[in-house]
Amino acid sequence: MRKSLFIIALLLSAAVSLAAQDMAVATVRLEKTEPISGRQLEQTIQAIEQQQGRSLTVAEKKEVLDQLIDQVLIIQAAEADRNLIVTDVEVEQAGMRLLSQQLQSMGAIPPGALLTDKVQYRQVVEQQGINFQEYERTVRNQLLAEKFITSSDQAVFQAIGPATEDELNAEYQRRVSEFVVSDSVWFNHIFFNTNDSTPAEIRTKNEKAREVYRRLMNSPATFAELVASESEDDVSKARGGLIGPVMKGDYVAEQLYGADFMSKVFTMGVGDISDVLKSNVGYHIVQITEKKAAQLLPKEDIEVRSYLEQIIYAAKDQQKFDAVTKAAIAELRGLSTINYFGEYR
Numbered sequence: 001m002r003k004s005l006f007i008i009a010l011l012l013s014a015a016v017s018l019a020a021q022d023m024a025v026a027t028v029r030l031e032k033t034e035p036i037s038g039r040q041l042e043q044t045i046q047a048i049e050q051q052q053g054r055s056l057t058v059a060e061k062k063e064v065l066d067q068l069i070d071q072v073l074i075i076q077a078a079e080a081d082r083n084l085i086v087t088d089v090e091v092e093q094a095g096m097r098l099l100s101q102q103l104q105s106m107g108a109i110p111p112g113a114l115l116t117d118k119v120q121y122r123q124v125v126e127q128q129g130i131n132f133q134e135y136e137r138t139v140r141n142q143l144l145a146e147k148f149i150t151s152s153d154q155a156v157f158q159a160i161g162p163a164t165e166d167e168l169n170a171e172y173q174r175r176v177s178e179f180v181v182s183d184s185v186w187f188n189h190i191f192f193n194t195n196d197s198t199p200a201e202i203r204t205k206n207e208k209a210r211e212v213y214r215r216l217m218n219s220p221a222t223f224a225e226l227v228a229s230e231s232e233d234d235v236s237k238a239r240g241g242l243i244g245p246v247m248k249g250d251y252v253a254e255q256l257y258g259a260d261f262m263s264k265v266f267t268m269g270v271g272d273i274s275d276v277l278k279s280n281v282g283y284h285i286v287q288i289t290e291k292k293a294a295q296l297l298p299k300e301d302i303e304v305r306s307y308l309e310q311i312i313y314a315a316k317d318q319q320k321f322d323a324v325t326k327a328a329i330a331e332l333r334g335l336s337t338i339n340y341f342g343e344y345r
Helices: 038-052 058-080 088-106 118-127 132-152 154-158 165-174 199-218 223-230 251-257 259-267 302-335
Strands: 024-029 033-037 184-193 242-247 273-278 282-292 337-340
Touching: 024 038, 024 058, 033 038, 033 058, 038 058, 058 132, 058 302, 088 118, 088 132, 118 132, 132 154, 132 302, 154 302, 165 302, 184 199, 184 223, 184 259, 199 223, 199 273, 199 282, 242 251, 242 282, 251 259, 259 273, 259 282
Parallel strands: none
Antiparallel strands: 024 033, 024 337, 184 242, 184 282, 273 282
C-alpha cells in the first residue's frame, strides 16, 4: 500500500467520529453534500499535535481542514466510479498490514512482524478503543482512494521503468548499514519444553535434560539418536534438531531464548556440545554445526539487488502517485462546491 492519503495514522483517524449536533466548519459537495465538523477537525489537529509534539499554527490548521476536504472529494469520486471494487479480503489484508506497521512504530511488536490471526487482529483493534467496523471502513476508503488515483492516469504508472545501475549504486550507499549481516550460528538441539509448566514440572524437565546429557556423554547413543527419541521440538526434530541461522543481536531470538542462552551459543565452537542450557522456553542440549562471522552483503547479491529495485520502484511510484493525486484534487475542487464557516471562512 502506498503512503496513506489520510493525514494521520489509521489507528487515530479511525477513532474520529462525526457528531450530528456538532457545528460544521466546512461542507463539501461533489456527489453529495458532506460536512466537516468542528469536532472532527479538532480531534484531527490534536492527534497531529500529539504526534509532532507541538502546536499547529492557524495556517497549518487551515491546511489540515483542506486535506480533510480533499479526502472527502476523493472518496466521493471513488464511490461514484462503479468500476472500482474493493473486496473484503483486500480490506482485511490491508487492515492487518497497516495495524502491524502501527504496532511496530509503537514498539508493541518486533520490526517486520505481521499480524496474521483474524481473531487477534480484531481484538487488537478493539483494545485501542476503536470500533472495528469503523476501522475497516477507513481502510476500505484508503484502498478505494488508491484505486481511484491509479486508474485516473494509468499511463503514468505504467511508464515507471526499472532501476538504473546509478540508482542502484546510490541507494545501496544510502542503505549500506542495512546489508551488514551479524555473526550467525546454526545448532542442533535436544529440547525440553517448559512453557506453561508449574515449578514442579520445570524441575522434572531439568532432571530429564540432565539425565539425557549423561546418556549422551556416557553411552553409545549419538546426538542424532537422542534428538529423535527425546527432543520435544517436533519441528526441528524432523531435520536432526537443526536451528538456524540465529543472528547475534536479533530481537526475536533474544526474546525467545534470553541473553544468557544467546551468549553461550555464540561463544561455543563448531562441533562443541553444551551442558544443559536454560532458555526462556525450556532446556536445551546444543551441538554447534556452523558459524559465520559478520559480513557486508554486496550490491550484486540477488536478494540485495531485488530489495534495492523494490525500494527504488516504490519511491518512483510514490512520486507519481503524489503528482497524480495533486492533479486529481485540483480537478475535483473545480467540479465541487466547498463552503467554509466560522474562523475558516
